[in-house]
Structures are given as C-alpha cells and as structure tokens.
Amino acid sequence: MIETAERTALAAAMKQFVSREILPNLPGWERDGQIPREVHREIAKAGLFAVGFPEEIGGDGGDTLDMVVATEAFLEAGGSSGAHAALFTHGIALPHIIASGDQDLIERFVRPALAGERVCSLGITEPDAGSDVAHLRTTAVRDGDDYVVNGAKMFITSGIRADFVTTAVRTGGPGASGISLLVIERDTPGFTVSRKLDKMGWLCSDTAELSFVDCRVPARNLVGAENGGFQLIGQVFVPERIIAAVHAYSVAQRCLDLSLAYCRERETFGKPLIARQVVQHKLVQMRQRIELSRAYTREVARRHAAGEFVAGEVCLAKNAAVETCKYVVDEAVQLHGGMGYMRESEVERHYRDTRILGIGAGATEVMTDLAAKIFGYGR
Structure with a gap:
C-alpha cells in the first residue's frame, strides 16, 4: 500500500514547494538554460531534497516508494521534467558512493550534496558508448597515489554546474570487468x-560534454573496488528506471489535468469542447493509460522496496509509461489546438521535454531486449 498519512503529507509539502518556488521561476530558468544553485539549498532546507536517502548520511529517510510519491507530486504540480532532472541529479550520482560504504567519500561528497551545498553529476555516457556501458573508453591509469584519466563524456546532466562527477572509467581490460568509478x-x-x-527540451537542465586530458585524480576518490564499477552502476539502474517511469506517467497526468481544464473552458460552435463525445473519449483514453501505467509502476516499486528482483519488470514499467506519456502529451497538444503549439502553453513544453524519456535511463529498444533476456525469451 503506497498511500499513508506520511506520504500524503510529503506529497502536499512537495506540491507547495513547487507552487511557491518552481513555477514562478521556471520560464526564467528555461531562458537561462540552468537552475540557480540556491534552489538546491532551499529544497534541502525544506526536507524534500534527499527523500529515499538514509538519515545517518544526511538524507531525509524513506524508501523507493517515498521517492515515487515525491516525484509524482513534483511533476503533477507543474514542475517540469527538466527541472526535476536538474535538481535531483544526486539521485543517480550518489547511490554508488553510498553503496560502497566508503565513509571518507560519504563525508566529503555525499553529505554536502544532500545538504544542497554541492551539485553533482553522473558521468557514464560517451560519444560512442551510451546504453552499452561495458564498452566505454575513458581510461584511468594508476600512477602512484593518483589515477591519470583521459577521455570524454557526453550528454551529462548538470555537467555545467557540477562540483564533482561520479565518473565511469576503464581501469582494467575490455568489457564490464574492467570498469571502475572515480569521483572527479x-x-x-x-x-x-x-x-x-543545446537540446530539444529540458531547457532549464544544463547538459554538457566533458573532457579529461591527463587529469590526475587521487586514488582515494575510487568508489568501491578497482574494476568493480559495473556492479555498482547496475545496482542503480532499477531505481533510476522506476523514477523515469514515474516521470512519464506523472507528466501525462499533468497534461490530462491541463487538457481537462482547457476543454471545459474552450467553446467551439456554441458548446464547450468537453461536450463533444470525441473529446470525452480522448480524455477517457488518456486517463486509462495513465492509471494502468501508474498502478503497474507503483507495484514494481513496492516489490523493489521489499527487496525483490524486478530488473525485467522495471523495463516493462518504463516502456509502458513512456508510451503512455507520448500518447497523452500528443493528445494534449491536439486538444489545445493552435494554443498547444505555442511556447506560452505548458503542454508544448511537456511535448518537447518528454521525448528524452524513451532514450535516457536505457533506450526503449534496450529495455525491450533486456527484458527478453531476463525473462528467458531467447533461444
């Protein structure tokens, strides 16, 4: 059961924060191409920044289900998918460090990041290695008390503002067994x-290409064991993909809410749009897909929180939610008519922003292929 009094209060607090601090400033952030650093500190002070992270390392406590609720509330209140990505990059940059149990790294990087004092990024994707993590080329060669890093990273969320990047590097031979993580x-x-x-959407989320040329990184910044990075990366895939699915159906819910309000206000040929049967059916179909995606994703999240292996199911959840979002945002623009095509319309932004959801955190095609392997559907 995901609904509890505590989670209801969490959702309410998040929606209030978004209404007060995010919505009035979002157009300016979109123009600027980034979110001010002080927003991280403000949301951390509100106790909404580190949901799902243990209190003993500076987090706000809670589990995967609390993260789901907080994400739903942020997006359903009108906070953009891009704003969420830019603010909560620590959700993909810190778990590896925490899982390693390295107290020195936790004190130097995790605590200040969860307090909103330092911005962090995850550096995995490269110009020619995205979902195929095992074939990344950025190298880190041990030289005394340092690693010397050479290579490049591409499409790094919050890469412009990041104070540190949890970076996947090759310290060993080819394949997954030669990958490590370094905090740079x-x-x-x-x-x-x-x-x-510059991107199609997520305009307020800064995205960068990073370069490493004979970059000397202290060996104490190694996360976990040398050549053990792939396993740490894999542990984060499931919660990351759960939140990606939540992004998709929550933005779809926001677009349904906006469309419903517009169809009640907009009149054509002497009647409000919502009086038309074809419009009513569209709205029902939008809701149907959202409800199913939400229910399935929440169930997968519940099972993950309970410690079950759901790597295959999360692929289904993400793909289904992304398809739901694509359908709903498209119908939302259609229902808004010409206004839906205007930059001043919120649904126009969602239409652009959500295109990335079928690419990031594992492309749709990769998710389908992975699910087939996990479920044993190959020869």
Missing part, C-alpha cells in the same frame, strides 16, 4: 567542460 572534482587540472549542449 570540478577544479581538477585536466578536467574541463568542453561545451554546453
């Missing part, structure tokens, strides 16, 4: 932000 700080000589990347 912004001011490390040889580490540069090569360029800011």
Whole structure:
C-alpha cells in the first residue's frame, strides 16, 4: 500500500514547494538554460531534497516508494521534467558512493550534496558508448597515489554546474570487468567542460560534454573496488528506471489535468469542447493509460522496496509509461489546438521535454531486449 498519512503529507509539502518556488521561476530558468544553485539549498532546507536517502548520511529517510510519491507530486504540480532532472541529479550520482560504504567519500561528497551545498553529476555516457556501458573508453591509469584519466563524456546532466562527477572509467581490460568509478572534482587540472549542449527540451537542465586530458585524480576518490564499477552502476539502474517511469506517467497526468481544464473552458460552435463525445473519449483514453501505467509502476516499486528482483519488470514499467506519456502529451497538444503549439502553453513544453524519456535511463529498444533476456525469451 503506497498511500499513508506520511506520504500524503510529503506529497502536499512537495506540491507547495513547487507552487511557491518552481513555477514562478521556471520560464526564467528555461531562458537561462540552468537552475540557480540556491534552489538546491532551499529544497534541502525544506526536507524534500534527499527523500529515499538514509538519515545517518544526511538524507531525509524513506524508501523507493517515498521517492515515487515525491516525484509524482513534483511533476503533477507543474514542475517540469527538466527541472526535476536538474535538481535531483544526486539521485543517480550518489547511490554508488553510498553503496560502497566508503565513509571518507560519504563525508566529503555525499553529505554536502544532500545538504544542497554541492551539485553533482553522473558521468557514464560517451560519444560512442551510451546504453552499452561495458564498452566505454575513458581510461584511468594508476600512477602512484593518483589515477591519470583521459577521455570524454557526453550528454551529462548538470555537467555545467557540477562540483564533482561520479565518473565511469576503464581501469582494467575490455568489457564490464574492467570498469571502475572515480569521483572527479570540478577544479581538477585536466578536467574541463568542453561545451554546453543545446537540446530539444529540458531547457532549464544544463547538459554538457566533458573532457579529461591527463587529469590526475587521487586514488582515494575510487568508489568501491578497482574494476568493480559495473556492479555498482547496475545496482542503480532499477531505481533510476522506476523514477523515469514515474516521470512519464506523472507528466501525462499533468497534461490530462491541463487538457481537462482547457476543454471545459474552450467553446467551439456554441458548446464547450468537453461536450463533444470525441473529446470525452480522448480524455477517457488518456486517463486509462495513465492509471494502468501508474498502478503497474507503483507495484514494481513496492516489490523493489521489499527487496525483490524486478530488473525485467522495471523495463516493462518504463516502456509502458513512456508510451503512455507520448500518447497523452500528443493528445494534449491536439486538444489545445493552435494554443498547444505555442511556447506560452505548458503542454508544448511537456511535448518537447518528454521525448528524452524513451532514450535516457536505457533506450526503449534496450529495455525491450533486456527484458527478453531476463525473462528467458531467447533461444
């Protein structure tokens, strides 16, 4: 059961924060191409930044289901998918460090990040290695008390503002067994932000290409065991994909809410749009897909929180929620007519923003292929 008094209060608090601090400023952030650093500190002070992270390391406590509820509330209140990605990048950058149990790294990086004092990123994707993590090429060669890093990372969320990047590097031979994780700080000589990347959507979420040229990183910044990075990365895939599914159906819910309000207000040929049967049917179909995606994703999240293995099911949840979102945002724009095509319309932004959801956190095709392997549907 996901609904509890505590989670109801959590959702209410998140919606209030979004209404007060996010919505009035979102257009400006979209123009600026990034979110101010102080927003991280403000949401951390509100106790809404580190939901799902243990209190003993500076988190707000809770589990996967609390993260689901907080994410739903943020997006259903009108906070954009891009704003969520930019604010909550620590959700994919810190879990590996926490899982390693390295208290030095936790004190130096996790605590200040969860307090909103430092911005972090996850650096895995490369110009020629995205979902195929096992074939990344960025190298880290041990030299005394340092690793010397050379290579590049691409499409890194919050990469412009990040104070440190949890970076996947190759310390060993080819394949997954040769991958490690290093925390690389912004001011490390040889580490540069090569360029800011301009995107179709997520305009307020800064995205960067990163470069490492003879970048010397202290060996104490190694996360976990050398050549043990792939296992740590894999542990984060399931919760990351659960939240991606939540993004999809929650944005769809927001678009349904906006469309319903518009159809009640907009009149054509002497009647409100909602009086038309074809419009009523569209709204029902939108809701049907949202309800099914929400119910399935929440169940997968519940099972994950209970410690069950749901790597295959989360692929289904993400793909289904993404398809739901694609359908709903498209219908929302259609129902809004010409206004839906205007930049001043919120549904127009959602239409652009959500296109990335079938690419990030594992492309739809990769999710389908992975599910087939997990379920034993191959030869």
